[in-house]
Amino acid sequence: MTTGPRHRTRQQHDEIAHYLRTAIREGSFQPGDELPSEAELTRKFTSSRGPVRQAMSALRGEGLISSGRGRRTVVLDNVLTQSFDDVISFSQWCHASDIVPGQVTQRVAREPAEKSLAASLRIEEGDPIVSVFRLRLMDEAPAMVERLNYPFEFGRHVLAFDTDSGSIYQELIDQGVDINRASRTIDAVGANDDDARLLEVPVGTPLLRVRRRAFTTAGDVIESSDDRYLPWKASFTMNSTRGNPSSMSLISGD
Structure with missing residues (x-):
């Protein structure tokens, strides 16, 4: 049976x-x-x-409601948040927020690393990398454009994966890649021609940019990415306690 x-x-x-x-x-x-x-x-x-x-x-x-101590709980925000402290994929974040994630791959390529990207990935200029350019969806609506870059050691798994089928992070984990921690740098950037076309907004529309690097337990760089969100689709939150140091830093752009 x-x-x-x-x-x-x-x-x-x-x-x-x-x-x-x-x-x-x-x-x-x-x-x-x-x-x-x-x-x-x-x-x-x-x-x-x-x-x-x-x-x-x-x-x-998730930063959506107040503490409610001694009074009725009120809504603080209706934009979904992602914690700074989580190493989590876009797909996992959407699922946790009761949203159906999606993706439309624009390009997957093996190519030589240019100078700045090689430095970010801690490899030599010209070493092979695997790059992915995808539109990400939330409940079938455009939400974010991602540009992902992997040293070939890890990117070879991506080349064998259908990037329209779901989470690349989950595929890497399933292939035994040790994704231990991530760092994020967050700022704003105007939508370029590709961003505007995919996100269906005018060129120059302010986007929330998250530049992420993921690391193994040993400190090897797995990924260097550039994710550009529509700001009304997502925000980031961090909870801290006075007297306890936080890993978050404010960096001047000057």
Whole structure:
């Protein structure tokens, strides 16, 4: 006797978080609006307070809602956030945010590394790299343009992968690549001709640029990337505590 594929049942706190996250994203709750109380949510979902509090904690961690201590919880933002502290792929981030990720590959190529990219990847100028240029989608809508570059040692796995099928990060992990940590530099940049065409915005539209480098545990550079988001599609958040040093730095552009 054979059975169909088994699907993970969504736990109750995930169901509550999904309901609230979707309502915020779709505008049912706007920034400044109060959310239903714990009592109202427990009645709506026939739940105890534990799953409701877990769901609220998840949304606070995403920067979507206030702490609510001593007063009703309010919506802070309706733009999805990604934590600075996570080494996470775009696809995984979308799935965690109840969004269907997508991608349309524009180009995959093996080519020699130019000087600045070779320095970023810690290889010699002219060494082979694998470059990927993709449009990323959120619920089938354009959201981000990514330019990914890998030393050939790691990029060879990408050449054998259908880059329209999903997460390159997950494919690298599945191939045994040790993705341990990442650094990000975030700034703003105007959309160039390619960005504007793919994201369906005028040339010069401000984009949120995230330049990322990923490393193995031993410190070898796996990837040097340039991701350009529509700013109303994503933002980044970082939580810090006074007295505890943060890895985030503010760097002058001068």
